[in-house]
Amino acid sequence: MNFWLHPSLLLILGGLLLPLVPARLKKGWLLLIPLSVFARTLTLTHGTFGEVHVLNWVLVFGRVDRLSLVFGYIMSLMCILGTLYGMHVKDDKQHIAAWFYVAGSIGAIYAGDFITLFLFWELMAFSSVFLVWFRGRRESLPAGLRYLLVHVAGGLALLGGMVWYCKTQGSWAFDDVFRNLAVNHATPATWMILIGFMLNAAVPPLHAWLPDAYGEATFNGSVFMCAFTTKTAVYALCRGFAGTQLLVVLGVIMALYGVVYAVLENDCRRLLAYHIISQVGYMVAAVGLGTDMAINGACAHAFAHILYKGLLFMGCGAVLHMTGESKFTELGGLWKKMPWTFVFTLIGGLSISAFPLFSGFVSKSMIVQAGFEQGKLWVGYLLLLASAGTFLHTGLKVPYFIWFGKNRPKPEVWNRAAEPPVNMNVAMAITSVLCIFIGCYTPYLYRMLPFPEEAMKYQPYTAYHIFETLQILLFTGLGFFLLLKKLVPEAKISLDLDWPYRMGGRVFLWLARKPVQALDTFVGELYRYAGLIPLMITARLSALFDNEVVDGAVDGLAESVRGVGRRLRLAQRGQMQENLTFAFAVAAVLIVAFIIYSNR
């Protein structure tokens, strides 16, 4: 077997070595590793590499084709920008967690079989949760636990589905599940895989983890999180489920759902998180449409989205980092203090809204066009409606209520506000330039897409398309300023579908406290009357025997029980996070052992 240098390996080793790097070389190291990952991505050639034979499986770590390359390219590019943005953070743990997370995402993209995919898929969940925990607020721990809980559930659905599916297929290769499904009919196994993918893509009703976690992560952690989890899932859906009609409907629902919640949202990073759901909705719908044009659109939009959404999270992250606030009701009028952050965020906003000359314009339109071309007019119109909503919030509401507006922050917040450190500004500037470059020079992106001939034929800059977009967006702008009074953010939160599991825990606790405790008391009483009193009589009778013979034996027994108890207590003293990780690891090992055993 020839050694194939996996880009993720560079990140994992680089992360592990980071604490050993001397302080003065640290910034260089933080740039060197992502840059070398990007360089490695550029040198990849098509083919299947890194095959490892374990037991009777073949693990494929490097399936390199057009689809995986375009995702691998943008992920490694975003890793450079995200690391640069947080470079001044003097906490190795945060960088290591971020890099492991990216390694998981890139590993999942190049994985050629389900087992490798699953391993990296879980690496993503288990490293990204630290980006939430490292925020260190009181809310961070439960938010991270909820994130982990949801992703472990999704991971188990995926694991169960893939074991079942691969058993019936007789192969572990991760290929076009949908094509096999069309031949062999949908089985519960394919549904479980689809649910696992959809959960990571935040498809309703499996979406509530996203705003919950992304609004709570560290200022630079969110920049990473907004790029990798959902887009890796989009990749997996492109690979496995292109053409699944259900995804068209779900994608359009997603696109509008995110818009509705963004109207209500008061926290700028949660608003952006809802717009991730909305934008990923375009990609999911495109996967469902499944034509060459649509798949190109899904990949192009994922590419553009990673950059402009990263830029938006960088802008709002900079506000949070400098002022400590992310709520519209606590911010306002910051244009005097953070003008450049405003410009960069605005560029992100114009890109996501698909203004001509910005990146969203050349990617989003492919998906809308694919919808119209398939004769699905409702898809085209509803996605255009969602893009009006996108401009309304990300292009107008976010910049207006943070940098302008009537509201003014508290004096201490106002005094803290200033332009962020140089590295953050540089990261935002580079990302802005990329957003505009992609919008202006289409061949750069179009040549990278899975079906380049189809993409190069597509022409986004027709007079009709430019006027259509400008009319929709500018008249949305008119609507925004006319309805400004209605849009003033309210200091409230919106209930979403995380309610069942956030409140469900409470039902469980109540059950544990009330009925179970009552039962416990009842059994205790029963024991006292039915057990204890007769026992006392017997005890008196046997006292003599007891004193003479049993004492010695019991003393010994009690001593050993105490010893075991002490050990157990030590073993489970750990944090809940550790316990969860441990429990999950045990479950995974058991399942793997079961597969090996049943294969014999």
Added chain:
Amino acid sequence: MNLVKLIEFLRSRLKTVVRVCFVVLALLILLDALFVSKAHAHTGPEHWPGFWSLFGFVGCVLIVILSKWYGHAGIMTREDYYESTDEDETEHTDV
């Protein structure tokens, strides 16, 4: 800083800026109606002059009004909705 000065300049002439914006909107419809070829249109209504302007404006108003209605129908709630009861729980479990 130049950027701040530019924003100050625009803010001090807000009335002019707004007027320019209205002119741009009017021009947009006018140019669309007179010069833009509708060969790329997908459906009939798109041939109406200013169809997409109407679409954008009505869409925006609908999104705002329907979302706010949905939010005020009980979806929006106080910020400590989850927290306060959480504290309750910890008190209980501590006992």
